[in-house]
Amino acid sequence: MNHVAPINKLVDQFRRLPGIGPKSATRLAYFILKADRERAEALAQAILNAKEQVGFCSQCFNFTDTDPCQICQSEARDHSLICVVEEPSDVAALERTREFKGLYHVLHGALSPLAGIGPDDLKLKELLKRVGKGGVAEVVMATNPNVEGEATAMYIARLLKPLGVKVTKIARGLPVGGDLEYADEVTLSEAFENRREM
Amino acid sequence: MRVTRLTLRNFRNYHALTLPFNHNIVIFTGANAQGKTNILEAIYTGAMGRSHRTHADDDLIRWEQSAALVEIAFQRQDIDHSLMFKFIKDQNKEILWNGNPIKAREIVGTLNVVLFSPEDLLLVKGAPALRRRFLDVEISQANPAYYRQLSQYNRMLQQRNHLLKKIREKKAGPELLDAWDEQLAPTAAVIVKKRLEAVKKFNMLANLMHRKLTGNKENLSVQYVLQGSEGKIPDDLCLFFKDSFSSQRLADIARGSTGSGPHRDDIYLSVNGQNLRVFGSQGQQRTGVLALKLAELEFIKSETGEYPVLLLDDVMSELDASRREYLLSFIRDKIQTFITATDITAFPEIKYAKFYRVSQGNILE
Known part of the structure; x- marks a missing residue:
């Protein structure tokens, strides 16, 4: 742990993000500290903007900045x-x-x-x-x-x-581009069950 | 299947240990609490992805250390493989198979072992859960898909039981059960079907062993007991489970758990037509257990084409001289076996075995 409190705070915030461990969190924090002020501001602003401007679509409940969302509106x-x-x-x-x-x-x-x-x-x-x-x-x-x-x-x-x-x-089965021999048994038997006539 | 080398770092009470295995029978002797079983535990963990003694991986890490390592080099069908486990405190373990990362659930079936420990002596006398576990471990090793289906079943069951309790507390509607039962019934059917196939084969193998152990005087029979079927196995198992889940729904809600399904089934053991659990003598029950364990070795061989590695944890002293002799002659040249014992005198004149003395986390030749 670093003894500079603001750095610790930043590392701690990053650590709470999904998929980020202590090492990655420290790396991200130091990256931000080394970057120029504009970059840090842009990141902070992007986070705030997204949080303020994005809500749920009242029809499909996907994230959107318009209501209804682009997809629900599309002709x-x-x-x-x-x-x-x-x-x-x-x-x-x-x-x-x-x-x-x-x-x-x-x-x-x-x-x-x-x-x-x-x-x-x-x-x-x-x-x-x-x-x-x-x-x-x-x-x-x-x-x-x-x-x-x-x-x-x-x-x-x-x-x-x-x-x-x-x-x-939607169907379950084998991934495209994969090898049959590496598929797990449950997926394979499911793929068999859902086989199609050619 | 042969384990050729075992490496331990900060595992249980071992600081650093590398043991090459060139012998078919390896015997670890020493007083209690010196670390004999820890070696078998390491091999078992390599085979099943988790210890048979604890659910918490952190327990495997040596006192005041932050990580432990187990590396097992073994031969399967004469091809070299290696499994490496890194246990790191408060983190998920890392597993490498031949250098490539794999998931814990993919482990079962790579290195096959059969463990025979004092708890197994309760296999005949003890609760049905022990016999189900015995069957599940054995089928899983021969058929890894079974293991995954079983874990899926357990997950569904957990969800359903939780839901039952909520319905009992009026916090959820009973109509929600349909969504779970619709998956639970076909999965239960697949599991029971595979268990029935295995038991059928197993019945033959176990009887063969039992006859040999008793000089052809006794016949052992192994039958699957399907809860709620009144002795007759229905043709359509899926329909059977659907019916039993829905007909017992009210009782299930009142109890807060699921009263039928593969997690409630049992194996019925009988000798010469008599219930072994109820009427068998202590000696007959021990012979029955030994026959079951030997049949397990044969079962895995017939399913995978190779004998598994056998781990005998402190059971030699539990068997009398004639059963011990039979066991040793059975494994002698064909099955690699790791044995722990407090007393070296249990093994008179085994010249073909390698002996190690275990003392406070150190191994002496």
């Missing part, structure tokens, strides 16, 4: 198709594919009794309201392929089906 997108994801970062990942042309709905979590997360802690009522308004033909579940994500998808599917909307789930 070019298919408004009858909604993809349900757990986190805003999942939207960013799906958007990178440029494959999906519908809208999103961000739940902000997944069901987990252990973590104390129930249906009321997710943006679920909002999703039901959105679908209930009509005009939605299909809801695609793209929650994480783990125990909690699956449970969330199943729970939502049960709620949506009575509304007469088609509910689908």
Whole structure:
């Protein structure tokens, strides 16, 4: 630990960021100290601006600086198709594919009794309201392929089906560009289960 | 499967230790609390990714040190491999397999070991959890996918049990259970299916061993007991679990835990048609345990093509002379075995073994 209090404070702040250990935190702090004043100000300002200007879209609950967000406003997108994801970062990942042309709905979590997360802690009522308004033909579940994500998808599917909307789930299987022999057994057996006729 | 070298740094009571193993049978002798079992623990940790004695990796680090290291060089199908574990205080352990980082859950099945410790003597007499664990460890080593499915099942079960308690306290609605049961039932079915296959094979192997141990006088039978099935295994296990989860829902909520599923099943052991747990003599039960452990070695060999490494922790003194002799003749040339014992006289004239004396974290030839 450094004996200069402001440095310690800065290191401590960096350490609280995800994926940052004590060494990285110290490195970042010293980088900032060595950089010129403008650079430090730009960083501080960017953080504040993002915090002030970005909020949640009132429709899909993704991060946005306009309401509704760019995606929800877009005429070019298919408004009858909604993809349900757990986190805003999942939207960013799906958007990178440029494959999906519908809208999103961000739940902000997944069901987990252990973590104390129930249906009321997710943006679920909002999703039901959105679908209930009509005009939605299909809801695609793209929650994480783990125990909690699956449970969330199943729970939502049960709620949506009575509304007469088609509910689908993205497929699980082998990563593209990977080797079959390195895939783990669970993924492989899942890929087998979801095989397609050619 | 052979361990060719073991290196320890600040592991348990060892400061620094490197032992090459050229013998098939390696025996560590010494008084209690000198560090004999720590060596077997290091090898076991290498095989299963965690110790059999503690869940806290920090316990493995030597007193007042911040990190420990275990390196195991071994041969699988005559090819050299190495596993290295770095245990760092308050951090997740790092594991390198042949120099490449891998996750703890990927370890199971790389180095196969069978541990035989005094707790195993309760395998026949003790609680069902011991027998389930025995079965799970054995299948996992032969089939790493089973291990992952089992951990998934346990995770779902944990979530479901937590939810049951919340429903009991009226903090959640019972309709939430559907989302968990829909996953739990197929996973339970996969686990039980694999256990049934294993037990079927195991039944044959264990009986073979038991007959040899008793001079063909006794037959040992191993049966899987599926809770709630009334002795008949249903064809559609998934449907069976779906039904039992939903029909027992109210009882589950009242209890705050899940009353049926693979985590409640058991293995039924009988000798000549008599329940071994209830009617077996102490001697019969010991023979049964030994037959089960020997069958475990054969089971892993038949599934992986190679015998695992055997760790005998302080059990030699628990077996009588004839069982001990049978065990030694069984392992002698084919299974690499690490043995700990307080008393060297338990091994009369084993010339083919390597002996080490263990004293306060030091190994003497």
